[in-house]
Structure formats: structure tokens, C-alpha cells
Amino acid sequence: MTPDSTMQAGPAATGVTARLSRYVADAKYDDLPAGVRKEAVRTLLNYVGCAVGGSNEETVEIAVAALGPFSGPPRAAVFGRRERFDPINAAFVNGASCHVHDYDDTHLKTIIHPGGPVISAAMAVAEYRPIPGKDFLNAIVAGTEVALRLGNCVYPDHYDRGWHISGTCGVFGATAAAGKILGLSRQQLTWAFGLAASTPVGLRESFGSMNKSFNLGKAASDGIFAALLAAGNFTSSDRMIEAKRGWANTISTKQDYDEITRDLGLHFESALNTYKPFACGIVLHPAIDAAIQLRNANSLKADQISRIDLRVHPLVLELTGQPAPMTGLEGKFSVYHAVAVALLQGMAGPKQFTAPVVQDPAVLALRAKVVPTVDAAIREDQADMTVVLNDGRRLDRFIQHAVGSVEVPMTDRALEVKFADLADGILPQEQARRLIDACWSVEGLKDAADIARLGRRT
Amino acid sequence: MTPDSTMQAGPAATGVTARLSRYVADAKYDDLPAGVRKEAVRTLLNYVGCAVGGSNEETVEIAVAALGPFSGPPRAAVFGRRERFDPINAAFVNGASCHVHDYDDTHLKTIIHPGGPVISAAMAVAEYRPIPGKDFLNAIVAGTEVALRLGNCVYPDHYDRGWHISGTCGVFGATAAAGKILGLSRQQLTWAFGLAASTPVGLRESFGSMNKSFNLGKAASDGIFAALLAAGNFTSSDRMIEAKRGWANTISTKQDYDEITRDLGLHFESALNTYKPFACGIVLHPAIDAAIQLRNANSLKADQISRIDLRVHPLVLELTGQPAPMTGLEGKFSVYHAVAVALLQGMAGPKQFTAPVVQDPAVLALRAKVVPTVDAAIREDQADMTVVLNDGRRLDRFIQHAVGSVEVPMTDRALEVKFADLADGILPQEQARRLIDACWSVEGLKDAADIARLGRRT
Numbered sequence: 001m002t003p004d005s006t007m008q009a010g011p012a013a014t015g016v017t018a019r020l021s022r023y024v025a026d027a028k029y030d031d032l033p034a035g036v037r038k039e040a041v042r043t044l045l046n047y048v049g050c051a052v053g054g055s056n057e058e059t060v061e062i063a064v065a066a067l068g069p070f071s072g073p074p075r076a077a078v079f080g081r082r083e084r085f086d087p088i089n090a091a092f093v094n095g096a097s098c099h100v101h102d103y104d105d106t107h108l109k110t111i112i113h114p115g116g117p118v119i120s121a122a123m124a125v126a127e128y129r130p131i132p133g134k135d136f137l138n139a140i141v142a143g144t145e146v147a148l149r150l151g152n153c154v155y156p157d158h159y160d161r162g163w164h165i166s167g168t169c170g171v172f173g174a175t176a177a178a179g180k181i182l183g184l185s186r187q188q189l190t191w192a193f194g195l196a197a198s199t200p201v202g203l204r205e206s207f208g209s210m211n212k213s214f215n216l217g218k219a220a221s222d223g224i225f226a227a228l229l230a231a232g233n234f235t236s237s238d239r240m241i242e243a244k245r246g247w248a249n250t251i252s253t254k255q256d257y258d259e260i261t262r263d264l265g266l267h268f269e270s271a272l273n274t275y276k277p278f279a280c281g282i283v284l285h286p287a288i289d290a291a292i293q294l295r296n297a298n299s300l301k302a303d304q305i306s307r308i309d310l311r312v313h314p315l316v317l318e319l320t321g322q323p324a325p326m327t328g329l330e331g332k333f334s335v336y337h338a339v340a341v342a343l344l345q346g347m348a349g350p351k352q353f354t355a356p357v358v359q360d361p362a363v364l365a366l367r368a369k370v371v372p373t374v375d376a377a378i379r380e381d382q383a384d385m386t387v388v389l390n391d392g393r394r395l396d397r398f399i400q401h402a403v404g405s406v407e408v409p410m411t412d413r414a415l416e417v418k419f420a421d422l423a424d425g426i427l428p429q430e431q432a433r434r435l436i437d438a439c440w441s442v443e444g445l446k447d448a449a450d451i452a453r454l455g456r457r458t
Numbered sequence: 459m460t461p462d463s464t465m466q467a468g469p470a471a472t473g474v475t476a477r478l479s480r481y482v483a484d485a486k487y488d489d490l491p492a493g494v495r496k497e498a499v500r501t502l503l504n505y506v507g508c509a510v511g512g513s514n515e516e517t518v519e520i521a522v523a524a525l526g527p528f529s530g531p532p533r534a535a536v537f538g539r540r541e542r543f544d545p546i547n548a549a550f551v552n553g554a555s556c557h558v559h560d561y562d563d564t565h566l567k568t569i570i571h572p573g574g575p576v577i578s579a580a581m582a583v584a585e586y587r588p589i590p591g592k593d594f595l596n597a598i599v600a601g602t603e604v605a606l607r608l609g610n611c612v613y614p615d616h617y618d619r620g621w622h623i624s625g626t627c628g629v630f631g632a633t634a635a636a637g638k639i640l641g642l643s644r645q646q647l648t649w650a651f652g653l654a655a656s657t658p659v660g661l662r663e664s665f666g667s668m669n670k671s672f673n674l675g676k677a678a679s680d681g682i683f684a685a686l687l688a689a690g691n692f693t694s695s696d697r698m699i700e701a702k703r704g705w706a707n708t709i710s711t712k713q714d715y716d717e718i719t720r721d722l723g724l725h726f727e728s729a730l731n732t733y734k735p736f737a738c739g740i741v742l743h744p745a746i747d748a749a750i751q752l753r754n755a756n757s758l759k760a761d762q763i764s765r766i767d768l769r770v771h772p773l774v775l776e777l778t779g780q781p782a783p784m785t786g787l788e789g790k791f792s793v794y795h796a797v798a799v800a801l802l803q804g805m806a807g808p809k810q811f812t813a814p815v816v817q818d819p820a821v822l823a824l825r826a827k828v829v830p831t832v833d834a835a836i837r838e839d840q841a842d843m844t845v846v847l848n849d850g851r852r853l854d855r856f857i858q859h860a861v862g863s864v865e866v867p868m869t870d871r872a873l874e875v876k877f878a879d880l881a882d883g884i885l886p887q888e889q890a891r892r893l894i895d896a897c898w899s900v901e902g903l904k905d906a907a908d909i910a911r912l913g914r915r916t
Binding site: 062065087194195198199200201204206208211214218222231232234235237239240245246249250 | 517520521523524525527528529530531544545546619620621622625649652653655656657658659660661662663664666667668669672673676680686687689690691692693694695697698701702703704705707708
């Protein structure tokens, strides 16, 4: 023990946790701007589609089989499946399921996927404690704000250090949403945030394994766990986020508390949420967008292509530099595979990231021709691709903002198509249609849990 | 995102997680030295006494009430209570219960309390998957080794930064013990450790609130959770502890991997475990020991005392500098209260850290006379006390090693007395006696879960 080394902790702030608790406790649906409501509904639709779409993946099969014998009274749906679990275990499975294709929503400023932790927690608690759709949406917005504002406070240092920020910040969002639905007081929310701060989930080292989806599920279930205990007046520190040895100082070398408290309830980070047209990490999207645009504009065939030159942001190779992926999951971490399959098939949905496609000889042949180069002048949402043809022609495409970004968002119609594709083979087409409609009309539902019930396989 | 800042992560090592998994998978009871077995039995006895003794505290009452409606099939005992829970929730409650009086075992080199996470997980899983007492003890030793060796790897930097090391390292110990009982393969243990690394529990900022006990309970339940998923082949990284962005680099600025792998299975950190004669943080023990020795040697009465001068290690005031505690929990973080009550009552058990005693005017009067001074020349297990009497006499006592240390361990008999005191009023005397005997004779039990069944209130 060297007492002096305790000085490495950063400066403490005051009242941050308390102000966050007051915001959540006081948040009202009627105060939400129309654009914020609309984006929350889009987030919900995208989330439910992803949770249904991941529900028959091995990650989810294993979790359901392992946890089933330990589940409490089955009060909450597992999307896309017949099993029902207690709300804590259901939230875990749904949170993992919605992320298993890496297809869920993304806050691009922090690379946080807020929907998994926040909506998985909110949905499972809403089945236990029925609430109207408007209040449900309000809880989702509050939870998303909490997760994203904490992310802004510590990003990028926290993420650079190795933390999976969707889990470490997501657990606060899940806590806020669950706590709001459970009707926690300001003091109880403060304690709940203290317990959430005690369970930061996830390290980036797990990327490429089932552990990555685990992180979002665990953030959801730990958030409910924290809220349930706090509802019984289980105490914590009153300033767990900002204290000298609190959350932000312990898990990050950067702490910008103003990002948490400034314009709370007036400015909404949740309105900046985005949805992926492609079933992999967001860093790959500009390159995939370029590939699909070049393919479609030129009716490209693989046997015409000699070489694909690609200039990308440095993070692309850092996160997705896998040159020889074997599994579907590994394929999501390979810019070589993603570009090759997008050029070949014109799509990058879940089916393009399965083992048979990743190991397809035609894909392998083309991915050997992908030559990515790191360029610090290229932004994260940009990519510059040149396809060199066998006849010597050079086809260029510069992506300024990838489709699915804040600037070029997916349309409502595109979100519906994505949902239907995800639900295909899992839910009957007619049920999927009704589920889409229920998400769009969540604000009119007397009981938000109708969505969970419609999302089960029967 | 600033890719350059990713360079702040420390160097990576190789094979650490894999070697730890091999050790746990291969660990055999017959290979354990007699002294290691004996200390594990003492740890078990002390743990069970603490879990029973904490079982009617508010922290546990709240947890049981909050989690009861969500528990799965009741297969595991909550020590000292009638309720039975599923193993995951039972482990959480028992882990919190055993720490609620701050009276559980301590590895003094790292201030880790391994028993709570490790034995809570092992006991709950042993009720689900029956095993002989010898195998149970073997699993406890393996789990304790894992927790303490990880602690040695990152202590003190990790603790100084703000982490509650009992939770962050304890979850690995719980995972190892649960995984050993569930019969995980080396690969499955590696994945389980990856999931455990994804759920580091606890910040020091929560000390003084119920959240502190939460941390040990959550480490226990998250350890089972990780082991259960890995048993189903839920995957993670194969080198989560030592990778560039793995556990050690992310949560600590110090990484001494040799502490994890050196002499695994030959040297046993678990043999260095100690037990508290006093129901508060270990840093207060030398001062309390001095106070009780001075009181007993001089038949001191409070009205004789003018002033208590005390020289202590700097950590004492850093952790327990609370001058005006109100609750029992706050009293545990007040050197002023601890010294005053020890001088007045000659004891520092759980009863001395309850609100009525903390607020007792006689204690308040005396604690105002306690004058602690920090002295870097005083070791953590030392204290130098001078009681100045009204008649001008000065009574000195220097504590070289506090009672309960490795050098001056509690005797088996003292552990039994402590156990009986903890169980008093919770279990019938005769049942407590049989429970003590069952712990001492665990190696002969055909079913280790007999201890859990005997530890329930009927």
C-alpha cells in the first residue's frame, strides 16, 4: 500500500450523480420534443428486430439452456423464442440477442449501443410492472440519455483503455430505465446508480467472441438488479459517479462532467442514435457502402476485379484487421471479408457474416485482393475506394458519410425492411408485421408489454 | 477516437489465463499440503459464522425481500434464514451477508476478503451439484488461490486507483470454485475467466454503505453466472487476463503476471488467510488491540482518561477518518469510535458497531479524546498508543503485530467463540454447535452441502 499513489485519481466534482437522479425522477413524456420521441420509436423498432433476429444464434441458444434451470417465475418474454424467464434473466438474454449480429443501434460519438442495455431492461421490467406506452418511451429516452451522457464524459480515453463502453455506460442506462418504470425516488435512483457504477461490464479484448454480446446483456440485467435493490432502499454512496474514487476517476483518465449535466432535459443525445444497414461494426460501414455503390453503379462481377484499394480511418485496421476469418463472428472483424462479400453479393446483412459465406471460395478469392491503407486524414465515417479492373480501368468512390449515419440516416421504410429480414424464418410474416406496427404505435399502447408478448414465438 | 492513446495500455504477457485454467482443472485434493487444508477449513468455519451472523442485518433483509420474487427454483440455502433461493441469488445474499459486519477473512497482502466470493459461490453450486467434502475444500482452495494471485498481480495500484479488490479479484475466485465443482474443462475455465474479467465488481467509494457488502455478493453470483455459461461453451477471449486490452491492463497500472503463474500448485497464498477478532476493517485492528490490552492490563475506566494519543499507518486515517459517525456502518470507518468503544467495553464485535453504541453518550465523550496521528514509519499491522490519565500518568502500548495477523493468528478456540457469538440469537445453540462441528469435519462429509442445510434457520 502506497498512500501517495492514491493521488493519481483525478479531481472530484459535486452533485453529478444527484443531478442525474433528479433528471430521471422528474422526466416527463410530455416534455419530450417530437423529434426525440420519433427517434426513440425508431430505436425501439430497430432493437426489437435485432433481438428477434439474434434469437436462434448459438450465443442465445447457449445462454437460454444454461440459465433456464435458474430462472425465477417466467414473467418476461425472450424475443423470438418460446421460453419466458424472470425479468432479470430475460433482460440478459434479450440484451445479448439484440447484439449478436452487431446490427443494433449506435451513438456514433461514443460507439455506444444504448438500445440493448436500456430497452432490454425496460421491456422486461414493463412486463413485471405494466405501464402505458408513453411512459415506457419516456423511460427509454431517460435511460438512453444517461448512458450516452456518461459515455460523452469519459470517451475516448475510457474506450481506448480497453473498456467496452456499451456495457460500462449501458448499465447506468438500464438502471435509469428500470428505475424510472419502478418509480424510484431521487435518492433511490442515486443509490441505484451507485450499484450500477459497481458493476461496469465488458472489455474490448472479448470482441470477436460471444463475450461481446454478453456485455450488453449483462449491462441490462445488472441494471435491473441495481434498480430492484435500490427500490428496497439498499444504500450506496451519494456521489458514486463523480467522487475522488468514484466511477469516472476509476475507469477513465478523462472526466468531463459537464457532458453529463449540461442542458439535461433540453438537449437529447438520444436523438443522435443511428441504425446499421450492415450487420457488423460501424467502422466497416463506409467501406461496405463504397463497395455496394461501386458494384451497383457498374454492375461489377468478381472476375473483372484485379485489386481493391481502400483508404480508411486508422481504427478500421485496429478493430477489423483480421485477414483470414473462419467464423461468422470473425468475419465481422475483417475489413477484407466485409468488402469482398459486399462487392460479390451487394449486401452485408446477417447472412453475409455466417461461416459458410466467410469460408466461400469465391469470397476468399476476392478478399485476397482487398488492400486497405490507413490514412489519418480519413474520418471514421469516410472511406475512399478504388476498384482496379483486369482491363486496367479504375473505378473510384469516396464516401463522405456512410449510409446509416446521422447525416444519411436509414429511412423508416429501410428499417422495416431490415426488421422483416431479421424476423424471416423466426416469426411468421404476419406476426412480424403486427410487431412492426406495435413498435411504430407504441405511444398509443395501454400496456407497453404488448410488444414483448407479440415478440415471442408461439 | 484517438488511436494513439491506445498506446497507454501496458505490455501484454502470454499464456497467463491458460495456465490459471490448467491449474484449476488439474487441482487435486490429495496434492494439498496439510497446512493448506487446515487453513481452508478455518476459512470455511469463519465464513459460515460470518454469513450466519450477518443474516438478520438490514442489508440482507432488503436483498432477500427484493430478490425473492425473482429467484429460480429454491435449491440453495441462505445462511441463518428460512428462505432458500436458486444458487445464483443465494450466492449473492450469502456473499453480502458474510461481509456485512466486516468480520470475514482477509488476505493481508492485498486486503482481499476471498471467503465471501469463493465460498458463497462454491456452497451454492455444491447444493445444486452434490460433491464430497474433500472436493469441496479443493475447489475452495483453487478459487482462493486464483483470487489472491490476481490480487498480488495488480495490488497496490489497482486498489489505490479506487477498486474494491475483493470484488474485482473475488469474481475470478468464485468462477474458479464454481467451475471446478461443475467440472469445467481447461478451455471452458479460460472462457469462464474471460466472462469473469468482464464483470469486475466494486469501487471503494461505496465503503460505509450497503454497497460494500453488495460487492462481495455480486462477485460470488457473477462467478457462478460465468461458470454456468462457460459450461455450455459460451466463448470469450483465450487471454482475457493478460492481453494488451485485457483485464490487468485495463483495471490497473501495475501488472506482475509472475505473481499469478509462479509456483502454481506449490506455493499457496490461501495459507496466508487471516480472520478478524474485531468486526471492522483490518486497518483498525492494531489500534483496537492496543486499546483492549491497555484497558485489561490497567483495569481502565473512562472517567480516568484525559486523552488517547495514537500513532498509526497513513491508511488508517485515509480509510477510517470519520470523526462523527452516526450509524453502525459509519462506526466501522471511524478510528475515533473504534478506539473509544474498545477502551470502554473491551470488545469490538458486531454489537460494538451498531447505532445505539455508536450514538452512546459515553462513547461520544471518549471518542472526542482520541487524537490519531499519521506516521509513515508505522506499518499497517502496527499501532502505538499512549493513554494519558487525568492524574498525569501515561500508559503506553506498542502493537508489533495485531491479533488476527499471520504472526499472531486467532486460535481455533477463538474462532469457535467468535462463531458462537455471531450465531447467538439467530440459530439455536445446539444447531450452531453441530454446524461448527460440520465445518471442522468437512473433509469427511459425503455431501458438502450438509453444511448449507445445517446453516439454515428451520
